[in-house]
Amino acid sequence: MSVDIIVRGYHLDIYQHVNNGRYLEFLEESRWDFLGRHCLVEQFQERNLAIVVANININYRKPAVFGDVLRVTTSISAIGNKSFKFCQEVWRTENGEPKDLVIDAILTFCLLDNASQTTVAISGDVRAILESLLEIGE
Amino acid sequence: MSVDIIVRGYHLDIYQHVNNGRYLEFLEESRWDFLGRHCLVEQFQERNLAIVVANININYRKPAVFGDVLRVTTSISAIGNKSFKFCQEVWRTENGEPKDLVIDAILTFCLLDNASQTTVAISGDVRAILESLLEIGE
Amino acid sequence: MSVDIIVRGYHLDIYQHVNNGRYLEFLEESRWDFLGRHCLVEQFQERNLAIVVANININYRKPAVFGDVLRVTTSISAIGNKSFKFCQEVWRTENGEPKDLVIDAILTFCLLDNASQTTVAISGDVRAILESLLEIGE
Amino acid sequence: MSVDIIVRGYHLDIYQHVNNGRYLEFLEESRWDFLGRHCLVEQFQERNLAIVVANININYRKPAVFGDVLRVTTSISAIGNKSFKFCQEVWRTENGEPKDLVIDAILTFCLLDNASQTTVAISGDVRAILESLLEIGE
Numbered sequence: 001m002s003v004d005i006i007v008r009g010y011h012l013d014i015y016q017h018v019n020n021g022r023y024l025e026f027l028e029e030s031r032w033d034f035l036g037r038h039c040l041v042e043q044f045q046e047r048n049l050a051i052v053v054a055n056i057n058i059n060y061r062k063p064a065v066f067g068d069v070l071r072v073t074t075s076i077s078a079i080g081n082k083s084f085k086f087c088q089e090v091w092r093t094e095n096g097e098p099k100d101l102v103i104d105a106i107l108t109f110c111l112l113d114n115a116s117q118t119t120v121a122i123s124g125d126v127r128a129i130l131e132s133l134l135e136i137g138e
Numbered sequence: 139m140s141v142d143i144i145v146r147g148y149h150l151d152i153y154q155h156v157n158n159g160r161y162l163e164f165l166e167e168s169r170w171d172f173l174g175r176h177c178l179v180e181q182f183q184e185r186n187l188a189i190v191v192a193n194i195n196i197n198y199r200k201p202a203v204f205g206d207v208l209r210v211t212t213s214i215s216a217i218g219n220k221s222f223k224f225c226q227e228v229w230r231t232e233n234g235e236p237k238d239l240v241i242d243a244i245l246t247f248c249l250l251d252n253a254s255q256t257t258v259a260i261s262g263d264v265r266a267i268l269e270s271l272l273e274i275g276e
Numbered sequence: 277m278s279v280d281i282i283v284r285g286y287h288l289d290i291y292q293h294v295n296n297g298r299y300l301e302f303l304e305e306s307r308w309d310f311l312g313r314h315c316l317v318e319q320f321q322e323r324n325l326a327i328v329v330a331n332i333n334i335n336y337r338k339p340a341v342f343g344d345v346l347r348v349t350t351s352i353s354a355i356g357n358k359s360f361k362f363c364q365e366v367w368r369t370e371n372g373e374p375k376d377l378v379i380d381a382i383l384t385f386c387l388l389d390n391a392s393q394t395t396v397a398i399s400g401d402v403r404a405i406l407e408s409l410l411e412i413g414e
Numbered sequence: 415m416s417v418d419i420i421v422r423g424y425h426l427d428i429y430q431h432v433n434n435g436r437y438l439e440f441l442e443e444s445r446w447d448f449l450g451r452h453c454l455v456e457q458f459q460e461r462n463l464a465i466v467v468a469n470i471n472i473n474y475r476k477p478a479v480f481g482d483v484l485r486v487t488t489s490i491s492a493i494g495n496k497s498f499k500f501c502q503e504v505w506r507t508e509n510g511e512p513k514d515l516v517i518d519a520i521l522t523f524c525l526l527d528n529a530s531q532t533t534v535a536i537s538g539d540v541r542a543i544l545e546s547l548l549e550i551g552e
Contacts, residue, residue: 008308010157010301014147014204020467021148021442024435025286032284053434057471066152146446148439158329159304162297163424170422191296195333285428286435290480295424342428 001034001075004093007068017063023103024056027088030072031107038133047126050112052119054083058105062092069093070102076133081121083110084130139172139213142231145206155201161241162194165226168210169245176271185264188250190257192221196243200230207231208240214271219259221248222268277310277351280369283344293339299379300332303364306348307383314409323402326388328395330359334381338368345369346378352409357397359386360406415448415489418507421482431477437517438470441502444486445521452547461540464526466533468497472519476506483507484516490547495535497524498544 005026013019018026035041044051064070070090077087086107091098110119111126122130143164151157156164173179182189202208208228215225224245229236248257249264260268281302289295294302311317320327340346346366353363362383367374386395387402398406419440427433432440449455458465478484484504491501500521505512524533525540536544 006308006312008305009152010159010304012150012152014150014154015464015466016152019148020470021435021438024438028286028433028435029284032282036282050429052429052477053474055471055473056434057469059469060467063466144446144450146443148442153326153328157304158332159297159300162300166295166297166424167422170420174420188291190291190339191336193333193335194296195331197331198329201328286433288426288428290423290426290430292428297424 001030001037002071002073003030003033005029005070005072007064007066007070009066012066015063017065020060023058023060023090026070026072026090027058027074027103027105027107030074030088031086034074040129040133043129044111044126048114049120049126050114051109052112053107054110055108056105057107058103060103061101064090064092064102071098076130077106079122079127079130079134081123082119083108084122085109139168139175140209140211141168141171143167143208143210145202145204145208147204150204153201155203158198161196161198161228164208164210164228165196165212165241165243165245168212168226169224172212178267178271181267182249182264186252187258187264188252189247190250191245192248193246194243195245196241198241199239202228202230202240209236214268215244217260217265217268217272219261220257221246222260223247277306277313278347278349279306279309281305281346281348283340283342283346285342288342291339293341296336299334299336299366302346302348302366303334303350303379303381303383306350306364307362310350316405316409319405320387320402324390325396325402326390327385328388329383330386331384332381333383334379336379337377340366340368340378347374352406353382355398355403355406355410357399358395359384360398361385415444415451416485416487417444417447419443419484419486421478421480421484423480426480429477431479434474437472437474437504440484440486440504441472441488441517441519441521444488444502445500448488454543454547457543458525458540462528463534463540464528465523466526467521468524469522470519471521472517474517475515478504478506478516485512490544491520493536493541493544493548495537496533497522498536499523 011018011022071093073089075087078085088105090103092100092102113120145156149156149160209231211227213225216223226243228241230238230240251258287294287298347369349365351363354361364381366379368376368378389396425432425436485507487503489501492499502519504517506514506516527534
């Protein structure tokens with residue numbers, strides 16, 4: 001599951017590289033795409049659940065520069081009792097193929113019950129939904 | 139009424155100048171400060187009104203670069219029947235004094251009734267509130 | 277000439293609409309796409325010229341919300357002696373067709389000589405390049 | 415070493431909380447302030463060095479909402495042979511005092527030689543500069 005993003009002038013900062021914070025928008029773009037394709041937005045809403053980020057651990061491997069075509073991937077890599085993890089990567093592509101790893105990140109999310117505003121255990125049908133995505137992986 | 143903002147590395151873009159879109163955040167920062175100081179956020183909320191932007195006309199006079207200390211000003215410059223205008227400027231300062239005009243902008247806002255989601259006439263006490271701010275000007 | 281952008285959670289602000297400043301990134305995205313498709317980036321670089329924004333006049337017609345698919349268009353609408361204008365629009369689409377006008381904007385740009393850092397007249401082959409794009413319009 | 419930031423309408427996202435990516439700008443703002451106060455920008459420039467981020471590990475403890483006054487702290491927490499670490503926190507304040515921990519993060523940076531574009535060992539006077547800051551801590 002991936003989206004392609006072309007690096008534009010407004011993505012750069014004083015170092016003429018994509019700014020470290022901008023990558024979090026690139027990752028979020030790819031997650032929304034992932035959530036949308038698997039109808040997760042609706043399925044969480046029906047259950048009055050939201051997903052909230054608890055931790056982001058992101059490695060900056062190589063800089064990306066103006067004109068680079070980046071591929072941003074998203075998969076679910078682990079499901080615990082109270083949290084689950086996305087594995088996301090940003091690759092610089094060449095002729096449409098991933099070439100250099102720019103970013104890799106593990107992002108830990110919890111499920112929040114909108115009514116009680118507390119995190120809930122990942123169990124039952126919600127767990128089943130997430131596990132079905134774990135299997136299809138990337 | 140003004141806020142000072144130091145130009146940082148993440149404000150710049152490929153041209154090493156503050157990006158054209160970032161200035162709209164600088165202007166919004168100064169407007170929130172203006173609205174807050176005059177308790178306008180609360181006064182509009184009490185009346186179930188929101189202010190919504192209808193037009194921004196912004197002149198880019200000079201570029202701002204890393205380390206510049208910018209002063210962003212906000213005043214209300216005109217009040218019509220259905221809209222009112224903010225006049226906003228961004229000045230590069232030197233030793234705490236405005237030196238070069240970087241940006242000037244006229245921003246037209248309407249009042250939206252949150253319940254009906256329609257714009258409303260600027261009249262009665264809401265008009266009085268805005269007019270009292272028109273007088274104090276800058 | 278257009279790009280499509282899906283409205284994501286990070287594009288919204290306190291009003292749950294796309295933030296006024298974010299649209300300037302959407303417009304810039306579409307201009308970079310336009311400049312790239314017509315090889316303008318390279319042609320300006322060869323002549324050691326940069327394009328710099330002088331004015332943006334942007335109308336906010338309707339709000340855009342989460343999940344909207346926006347089409348951002350770019351065309352060159354006028355060429356003067358010292359400046360030229362982009363006309364840009366953002367449309368909310370339905371089933372791939374433009375439905376509601378969200379934004380329209382006129383953006384005035386100058387040509388900057390990178391060596392002298394002064395604006396230059398739009399004449400000769402640079403004028404010819406821009407005029408050829410004026411003709412193809414949208 | 416800290417900067418205060420008031421949460422504005424444009425910092426929020428679909429969840430009405432400060433967006434996860436925006437915090438990286440808040441952290442960067444505080445680091446530029448730290449670097450500026452200790453004259454590190456100039457000292458690195460004189461040596462033709464840049465600092466580049468290698469990893470960010472950020473915990474999202476509590477959400478921040480409109481009107482919160484956040485205090486963003488920066489200190490240097492460790493210095494290795496090839497990298498050093500910033501420890502940064504974001505606190506929600508009440509009456510000017512830190513009250514709730516919103517964010518804590520460890521950020522690993524390397525030193526890049528601008529000429530060779532390779533990372534260099536942290537030794538000699540550069541190490542001494544960083545160690546002097548380690549001592550003063552927060």
